[in-house]
Amino acid sequence: MIRAFTSCALLLALLVQQSVIAAEAEAEWFFDVEVSGGYNDNAGRAERERDIVDDKTLLGGLGVAFNQEFSTEKAITLRAFAEIEDFRNVSDLSRDTYGAQFIYRWQNALGFSAPFYQFNTSVRINEYDVRQRDSIAFTSQLVVSKRVSDRVLVSSGFEYKREESDGIVFDQKQARLFINADYTPAAQWALYGTYSFIHGDIWSTSQTAFCDGTPANDIFDLVSQSEALEPDQAFNNAYCGSWIAYRLNANINTLVLGVNRGFGHRFSFDLSGTRIIVNALANDYDATAINASLLMRF
Amino acid sequence: MRATPWLFLFLSLSFLAGCPTGGFDEDILPPPRVVNATVTPDSFLRFDNTFMVAGQSQIESEAYATAYIAAVDPNDRRTTLAAFKAVNGFDNGVGARVTFRDSKDLGYGRDMFARRRADGGIAIFVDSYRVVPVPGDATQYGPINLDAAVAQDRQFHFSTSAIEFSPIDESDPDSDKIVKMFLYGPPDENGTQLRLTSNNMDGRGERGVPTACLVCHGGTMYPLNADGSFPLISLKSAKMNVLDPITFEFPPMTEAEQEGPIKLVNRMVHDHYVEMGTRADTEQSKWDSAFAAELAAGPYGDDFSANAYDESFVPEGWRQDPNRPDSVEVLYKEVIEPHCIACHSLRGNNSGEEFGNTALINGHEVPLGNATSFSSYEKFISYNDDTIDRVYRRGNMPVSLLNYSRFWRNPAGPPSLLATFLDGFDVFDSNGNVAPPGRPVPLPGANRTVTSPAIQDASASVLTESFAWSIVSMPANGSASLSNGNSSAATLTGDDGDYVLELAATNAMASTTAQVTLTIDSTLAPPPAQLDFATDIREVLATASGANRSCVSCHRTGSSEFAGLPLFLDDTNPNLYKDVVERINFADPENSLLLRKSSALQHGGGIVLDRSVPVENAQFIILLNWIRNGAPCGSDPTFCN
Known part of the structure; x- marks a missing residue:
């Protein structure tokens, strides 16, 4: 989720900048390609050490966007995209995603430091190797951005996400507040950081019985507090023992720090790290994810 | 579900080539190979003989539960848990309370309350807590159930079991006390716990009261009487179980403080064993409680002088x-x-x-x-x-x-x-290790003499998904055919002589074989299809003499010499045919008590039908053929009303 936001936000930021810079253009098509590799040290979002498994991912994404400027202050973008993400250890977490996105951005006033706004909404259809995780996700986001200097751009926004799955645990609702800062120390270089506070549902996974059949004796709070429980097919297929997925209401804090290096007008390389700290009634966990992406735009 | 090919395969291959390997937690291993779930045995909480008639169990049904409740609570004084408590004096206090999880029982978290009744009887009720993290997964009756019991978390309050040792005739306090069992559902919106007639105890489907309970409470289940009432032998057969703290899990730091209440409950249970042992010796199927009483008192120094349960007893x-x-x-x-x-x-x-x-x-x-x-x-x-x-x-x-x-x-x-203690043990897997059941168990039946054509039904075979019969040997110059050879019941048609049939039983795990010898004898009289109880079986019961006595010579009504027998086989028994049929397992004929008792050492009268003795073997075959042909009574109105 966080990783997806990071690359998506970056792409959108590029589009926004492009639209502002090239405001004279009336309409334009873009094609974007992303290839990413990632590592997550807690793919199951687990609290207990025995349940923590790491994973490596490879993601490929394609997008086509149509950008239409109505004036120097207003533009829309329509984008369709497809992604394939492959998990190496818990292979059933691998997914195909198709989606569409609508972006509307505007400025109320012209000027270098005048804030510009963006509303975007998207729908994503996620298909996993296990049906229970198949889902359709709707996300809406309102972002306000402002140039603080010729090197610093800050953004802040609110996001609401609702995901309906074929299972019961993976039906999720989340509200998110975030603030982002981009710093450009030199041409072709950007450093960025995003802090998010999220309130809403999380899914996690835990063993209820271990590989030798012994049932877990310390998960009562987790079970009693969970809003939904079901066998976690992806983890059951990947590991011995008996695994359940469960949904809890949680407060989530995330911090993303990244660096982006552009190569010409079409390529950039992005490296980011994400720290996730989750507080829920029966499951406090943290995770760290590292992601490297090659972004191409035509 | 994903359906598209991996478009970026070339990228992934090149990328992953540079990725580090490993990173797994070492205690998390790849899943083991699992055989087809259909080979998992599932006879839990079932009696050996469920008296199946037309697909319906005669000892596990709504009617059976209703008859039982009518017998143990004829005046409907215990329709709710609150009423049960009132009848048994819980309003005046609790003698002992124990909170635990029994890891060898049903795995529930148990919150148990016990007291002695004013009439010297016992009453106990147990709130059972069950947390099933994975809905429908019956194996998850784990230790967190105890957490729910400790927290008295009502969302996991599964049911309440109540058990009472009180006079069988409520109007006669001097009548024999019997164990009465009730099951109550979780509290409804008004906090009322209503009495149930069945429950899904282990996630394997609804099981009726009291049958599933009595599987492990010493019960002997027989079908209802002809008038629909509950059979007396079954009614008097239930017992309470001793609390065995060796297999208990306790809330943290409470084991020592619960020793006292456990001892108190075990003393009550012991005393009811002793009292059951004092019933009249003439009581049909009277239970010898001495061993159970030894198990209850032994860990407490035989006389309950010790306070702590001696786990080394x-x-x-x-x-x-x-x-x-x-x-x-x-x-x-x-x-x-x-x-x-x-x-x-x-x-x-x-x-x-x-x-x-x-x-x-x-x-x-x-x-x-x-x-x-x-x-x-x-x-x-x-x-x-x-x-x-x-x-x-x-x-x-x-x-x-x-x-x-x-x-x-x-x-x-x-x-x-x-x-290692079992002589002739040979159930090993391909690696020479002892392995759980899962391989098919073909049960083609016992050797017998038949007439042609003969149907040999092996549907009692266990863990079997498909059947294949074949003729291994047959009389020289004889002719024979085997029809329905791929079903559980094959039909053998042939000339007189011995035929060795082989049954191959197959499931997802394996295929195993077993043989049976059918001897076709066209002169067999009467032929199996004409055997009936009134004529033929009564004669066997009266003349079988392998232990120098016939069945009837011991199993006779009113005999003071042979008091306490569970079954009377003389003609004065008005329920003779019914009582005999109740010793038949139609689903597994060779496993019928009628055959097992008469031909095995585990019979008070010894081996009455020794199959190595030709005359007795012939009588055994008469019984077996009669059972395999549906055990008809015949037309004699004296026995076949």
């Missing part, structure tokens, strides 16, 4: 002596006590043991009429072949899902230990 019949194999006490502590004795100690009766039919086992002259109680090593090991068959092949013992799962959790543990 071994009953006398299981103590090491020079005649018993080494480590017999280890067998008791590791296998028998945790997995067998709680139920078996409440079973059997001593009818006929005084007649001196003993077997010499390990230098001990052992009466085996009550061997099913497992009150000694010799009695247990007399079931050597049955143990191999039921535990290792059929998988219908241990009888509860949780106990079964615990027994097989480590095949190199209790299963392998027990196997």
Whole structure:
């Protein structure tokens, strides 16, 4: 989720900048390609050490966007995209995603430091190797951005996400507040950081019985507090023992720090790290994810 | 579900080539290969003979539960848990309260309340808490159930079991006390817990009251009487179980403080064993409570003088002596006590043991009429072949899902230990290890003489998904055909002579074979299809004489010499045919009590039909053929109303 936001936000930021810079253009098509590799040290979002498994991912994404400027202050973008993400250890977490996105951005006033706004909404259809995780996700986001200097751009926004799955645990609702800062120390270089506070549902996974059949004796709070429980097919297929997925209401804090290096007008390389700290009634966990992406735009 | 190919395969290959490997937690391993779930045995909490008629169990139904409740609560004074408490005086206080989880029982978190009744009886109710993290997964009756019981978290309050030892006739306080069992649902919106007639105890489907309970409460279940009332033998057969803290899990720091209440409950249970032992010797199927009483009192110094439960206690019949194999006490502590004795100690009766039919086992002259109680090593090991068959092949013992799962959790543990004591044990997997049941068990039936054509039904076969019959040998120059050879019941047509049939039973795990010899005798009289109870079976019961006495000579109504027998086979028994049919297992004919008792050592009267003796073998075959042909009564109105 966080990783997806990071690359998506970056792409959108590029589009926004492009639209502002090239405001004279009336309409334009873009094609974007992303290839990413990632590592997550807690793919199951687990609290207990025995349940923590790491994973490596490879993601490929394609997008086509149509950008239409109505004036120097207003533009829309329509984008369709497809992604394939492959998990190496818990292979059933691998997914195909198709989606569409609508972006509307505007400025109320012209000027270098005048804030510009963006509303975007998207729908994503996620298909996993296990049906229970198949889902359709709707996300809406309102972002306000402002140039603080010729090197610093800050953004802040609110996001609401609702995901309906074929299972019961993976039906999720989340509200998110975030603030982002981009710093450009030199041409072709950007450093960025995003802090998010999220309130809403999380899914996690835990063993209820271990590989030798012994049932877990310390998960009562987790079970009693969970809003939904079901066998976690992806983890059951990947590991011995008996695994359940469960949904809890949680407060989530995330911090993303990244660096982006552009190569010409079409390529950039992005490296980011994400720290996730989750507080829920029966499951406090943290995770760290590292992601490297090659972004191409035509 | 994903359906598209991996568009970026070339990228992934090149990328992953540079990725580090490993990173797994070492204690998380790839999943083991799992065989088809259909080969998992599922006879838990079931009696051996469920008296199936037209697909309906005669001992597990709404009607059966209703008849039972009418017998134990004829005036509907216990329709709710609150009413049960009031009847039994819980409004005046609780004698003992214990909170625990019994890891060998059903695995629930238990919050138990017990007290003595004013009439000297006992009343206990137990709030059961069950947390099932994975809905529908019956194996998840784990230790967190205890957390729910400690928290008294009502969202996991599954049911309340109530048990009472009180006069069978509520209007006569001097009448025999019997154990009465009730089951109540969780509190409804008004906090009322209503009485239930069935419950899904282990996630394997609804099981009726009281049958599923009495599987492990010493019950003997027979179908309802002709008038729909509950059979008296079954009604009087229930017992309470001792609390065995060895297999309990307690809330943290409470084990020591719960010793007192556990002892109090066990004292109550012990006293009811003793009282049941004082019932009239003429009572049909009277239970010998001595061994159960020893198990209850033994850990407390035999007289309850000790406060703490002695976990090292071994009953006398299981103590090491020079005649018993080494480590017999280890067998008791590791296998028998945790997995067998709680139920078996409440079973059997001593009818006929005084007649001196003993077997010499390990230098001990052992009466085996009550061997099913497992009150000694010799009695247990007399079931050597049955143990191999039921535990290792059929998988219908241990009888509860949780106990079964615990027994097989480590095949190199209790299963392998027990196997070393079993003569002729040969149930190994391809690696030479003891393995859980799962391979098909073909049961083509016992050798018998028949007329042509003969239907041989092997539907009793266990863990079997498909059948294949073949003729292995047949009389020289004879002709024969086998039809329906790929069904559970094949039909053999042929000339007179011996035919060896082989049945291959197959499931996802394996295919195994077994043979049966059918002797076609066109002169067999009467032919199997014409056998009836009134004419033929009564004659066998009256003339079988393998132990120098016939069935009827002992099993006769009103005999003071042979008091306490469970079954009367003389013609004065107005329910003679019904009582005999109740000893038939139509689903597994060779497993019928009528055949097992008459041909096995575990019978107070000894072996009445010895199959190695031609005359007795012929009588055995008459019984078997009659059963396999549906056990018709005949037309004699004296016996066949």
